[in-house]
Amino acid sequence: MARCSWARSSLPSGGATAVVLAIACAFGPSVAEATVATRLTRRALVHEANLVVHARVESRAVVPERGPRGEIYTRSTLRVLRTLEGQAPETVVVQQLGGTLGGLTMHVEGNARLEPGDEVVAFLDHDPARGVAYVVGLAQGVYRVVRGRSQRATVERDLSGISFYEPTAGAPTIDHGPRETAEPLDALLREVARLVREERSATSSATVAR
Secondary structure (H helix, E strand, O other): OEEEEEEEEEEEEOOEEEEEEEEEEEEOOOOOOOEEEEOOOHHHHHHHOOEEEEEEEEEEEEOOOOOOOOOOEEEEEEEEEEEEEOOOOOEEEEEEEOEEEOOEEEEEOOOOOOOOOOEEEEEEEEEOOOOEEEEOOHHHHEEEEEOOOOOOOEEEOOOOOEEEEEOOOOOOEEEOOOOOOOEEHHHHHHHHHHHHHHHHHHHHHHHHHO
16 A cells, blocks of 8 residues: 655744645655644644534544645544634534545644544634635644543643754744643633633724724
8 A cells, every 4th residue: 555644744934824835755664754843832722723613522533635736634523512702603524634535644743633522622624615624733732631530631732743844143043842641621621712702802803903
């Protein structure tokens, strides 16, 4: 089976974000790649997302047709439990690059994992006209909810496939970053709600100032 490893890098360039997509294909063993991305704070995630939901992943399926350049896409259906920002329908379809189609596998290092049955908090760029949404910041944009028998629900992210671009006074560096620790779900939801209120307030103030 042929396997392609896709690495998407988001690097600042003159105030804008330059996106570089590299593809490595091989027949046989998988190709190890790393995604270099700009680190997004939680405030930045809220700013970039037009839809933030607490949801459960219902299903996942590969799109049966490839993209114009041969891309393979996977779509996951999320059942919305709570909307934190934006206007969400009962279900949201999230499209991601990657999947297996016709014997070819395309894999994106650092992509958010959306497994059927998972409960997640997702920061999304929703396109109602196309009927799909996209995860903001790759794996940075999805928190998986973990519910233990005796403990309250916590959230965590798997950022193992991402290296972070860190501009410095000298030469830019790549920071692989520490492993994140779990935090309470209710604390995340409260902070996101606060950041959404602040974002809306800032937007309203800017509109009035004009």
